[in-house]
Amino acid sequence: MRSSTPFARGWMPGEVLASRGSRGRARSMLVFPDGSRIGEWEYIRTYSHLRANSAHVWSFVSVPAVVQFPHIVLDATGNRRGHSLDAGVSLSRAQRVRLEGDFDAHFHTYAPAGYGADALYFLTPDVMADLIDSAADWDVELIDTDAVFFRPGSTMPAGGRALEERVRFLRQWRARVARWTHWRDDRLNAGPLVNTDGTLRVPPVGVHRDGQRLNDTRGNTAMLACIVALIVLPYVVVVGRMLLE
Known part of the structure; x- marks a missing residue:
C-alpha cells in the first residue's frame, strides 16, 4: 500500500x-x-x-x-x-x-x-x-x-x-x-564498557553533535559578505560626500 x-x-x-x-x-x-x-x-x-x-x-x-x-x-x-x-x-x-x-x-x-x-x-x-x-x-x-x-x-x-x-x-x-x-x-561511549555489576553496557544509540551536520559554507559566505558591507559601506559614503563637495 x-x-x-x-x-x-x-x-x-x-x-x-x-x-x-x-x-x-x-x-x-x-x-x-x-x-x-x-x-x-x-x-x-x-x-x-x-x-x-x-x-x-x-x-x-x-x-x-x-x-x-x-x-x-x-x-x-x-x-x-x-x-x-x-x-x-x-x-x-x-x-x-x-x-x-x-x-x-x-x-x-x-x-x-x-x-x-x-x-x-x-x-x-x-x-x-x-x-x-x-x-x-x-x-x-x-x-x-x-x-x-x-x-x-x-x-x-x-x-x-x-x-x-x-x-x-x-x-x-x-x-x-x-x-x-x-x-x-x-x-x-565515554563511560566504561562494563557496568558495575559485571554486565556489558549497551552502547547508546545516536550521533554526537559534532557528527550531526556537515559544515555548510553558504552561511559563512553570507556572514562574511555582511561584515564586509558593514566595514566598506561607511567609507564609500564618506568618499562619496567628499567627491560631491
Whole structure:
C-alpha cells in the first residue's frame, strides 16, 4: 500500500541536497507505510547574467532507518549538468573523504571532521560497488534517520515506467539501509564498557553533535559578505560626500 501526498509542504528530503537553488518544494510525493518516500523536488535557480529564474525538477527517494546517521553526502559526478548545482559546492574541502579505488571518480564523499573512518562503515567495498552499478547518477545524503537519493529529472511522467523503476530502486536500498542499523558513534561511549555489576553496557544509540551536520559554507559566505558591507559601506559614503563637495 502507498499513499499519495501531492504538493507536500513543511517536509524537506535531506538538507544539503534539497537546499540547492531557492524556493524548494516537494511538488508530488508517494509515502509508504514504513515512511519511505518517492517524489519530485522542484527548486528555482537564478541566472544573474540573464536576470531570469528557471525551475528545475529532481527525483528523490528517501529511505528511513531505525538509527540515526552521521551526516554524510555523496556528490555524484555522473549527474553534472549545465543547469545543476553540485552537491558539494557549499561544503568545505576539509570535510572531503578520500576513498581508495575508482569510487572517487564516481562520487565525492563528505563527512563531518573526524567522521571519515565512520563513513567507511557505510561505504564498504560491496556498497561502493552497488552505488557505482545502480546509483552512479544519484547524489546521496545520510542525515538524521534518512538515506536520501537525488537525481535530475521527473519521477512520474506519463506511463509510470519511471515510477516503477523508482519503486524497485527503493526496495533495493531499503534492504541495504536495514544492514546499517548496527553502527554506533564511539564518541557517545565515554563511560566504561562494563557496568558495575559485571554486565556489558549497551552502547547508546545516536550521533554526537559534532557528527550531526556537515559544515555548510553558504552561511559563512553570507556572514562574511555582511561584515564586509558593514566595514566598506561607511567609507564609500564618506568618499562619496567628499567627491560631491
